[in-house]
Amino acid sequence: MSRYDQYDALIFDLDGTLLDSMPGHYAAWQKTAADFGFEVSESWYHTRGGSPTILTATTLVEQLHLDIEPSVLAAHKMQCFAEVMEAHLEMLPFTEVARRYAGKKPMAVGTGTLTDIATRMLKKAELLHLFDVVVGADQVSAHKPSPDTFVRCAELLSVTPSKCLVFEDAVFGFDAAAAAGMDVIDVRVTDVGLD
Incomplete structure (x- = not known):
């Protein structure tokens, strides 16, 4: 059993988590x-x-x-x-988690990038189809480290925040996940762990 199976939904930051932009x-x-x-x-x-x-x-x-x-x-x-x-869209290791759980768990991208640009990035990297929801900076009034981005993801996925796991690479995101009552994986220091 994967450590991710206990969660009802997975939420990914974009820049530095899914793509090295x-x-x-x-x-x-x-x-x-x-x-x-x-x-x-x-x-x-x-x-x-x-x-x-x-x-x-x-x-x-x-x-x-x-x-x-x-x-x-x-x-x-x-x-x-x-x-x-x-010219700057290198895929990072945690895209493999998204691929593994696509269609099996509700998944969202919660990013400080504007929604249209985030969507274009994901589409160009051929990742957009993996996600049910993309929440960008233009969809919330308070940005990370405020919890609003991740709370909005949970709302759109119809999942209780405490049942969501966030994948992040930045302190602003860690603080946002904690404020939302969500567990968080620091992708900088954690292995993908799908084996």
Whole structure:
């Protein structure tokens, strides 16, 4: 019996959990920064793992005292990402869990990426058909580390939150899962465990 069998539903983060799209996001932030006349470092970018684009944009505006609306900065970054994302979609090991349980358990993707972009990424990687639901940043008012994304996934899957298992790679996501009352697997330090 797999350790996942005890759960009624599985919820996966996208970036860094199912797909390694982080290089694409970083490239998009570099392009955005250059276009607006500031710089971002890779070390800074790695502190933002799991943070929705709008929150990262807001943080940049505040920390760098930029005279830009965060929503404008975020929209520019997402446009840049849309242009490069297909070159940055390496599948990660936990996609095998999704493949194993597709059609056997309700499954969702809960991500800080906008729904349409997340859907395009999953479709390009030929993973979209595995999932019943995709909940993106535009579907909730409070983002990770708030529990709203994962709670919305559970609602759409018609499963009690405590019966859901979340797969995540970032502290924002771990905190969101805990706040939702869900167990969480840290995909960075855990083996897939399907044998």
